Amino acid sequence: MTESLFPDPPARGPRPADAAERLATAAEEARHCRRCPLYRDATQVVFGEGSIGASMMLVGEQPGDQEDIAGRPFVGPAGKLLDRALADAGIDRSTVYVSNAVKHFKYEMRGKHRLHKSPNRGEVEACRWWLAQELDLVRPHFVVALGATAAQALMRRTVVLSREGGRALVWADGSHGLATIHPSAVLRQRDEPSRAQAYDGLVRGLIEAARLAAG
Ligand code: SF4
DSSP: OOOOSSOOOSOOOSOOTTHHHHHHHHHHHHTTOOSSGGGTTSSSOOOOBSOTTOSEEEEESOOOHHHHHHTSTTOSHHHHHHHHHHHHTTOOGGGEEEEESSOSOOEEEETTEEEEOOOOHHHHHHHHHHHHHHHHHHOOSEEEEESHHHHHHHHTSOOOHHHHTTSOEEOTTSOEEEEEOOHHHHHTOSSHHHHHHHHHHHHHHHHHHHHHHHO
């Protein structure tokens, strides 16, 4: 297990009656977070969204360019693809809580464009402070990692999707879940047949998540 740079929030008990207020407070506090350097170049923090008590939480890697501008998770091209995959898997997005392992957009400039850059282990570990609070307050029955970075944040070790993806996992905090491909990875496939295959993998992962969550 990876040693944490930061301590966990207090251990879980029953969900507090004021969980919604505490989540809103955490989202407000995260706007001023300086736990890692990523706040410097991003427009704003992008906290999770959804209802307290959502039965399923989806965790991505980090906000993208459009999410950084909008201040909301999964509203750009990857979010639209996720919406379609959730619909194809029979999951209503309004019933899930969506968030990211890292709450600020990390990028590099390429000409006029801001290109996604993967967060490093220290940044993921620093931002787990916020993810742990979301998990503690939303208290979902099932947690889906979209991509290896989210799985690493939840498992606190490297997760190899080709080996551990698509099947039931127990995350480091004891919650149950599954890891599958990130929608951005579907979009990054170089040709249409590869994209279609990757998209099928995402939908299959979500279908299996819904099945396991129901069980
Ligand atoms: S990425 Fe996370 S840990 Fe780093 S500054 Fe932003 S909110 Fe804080």
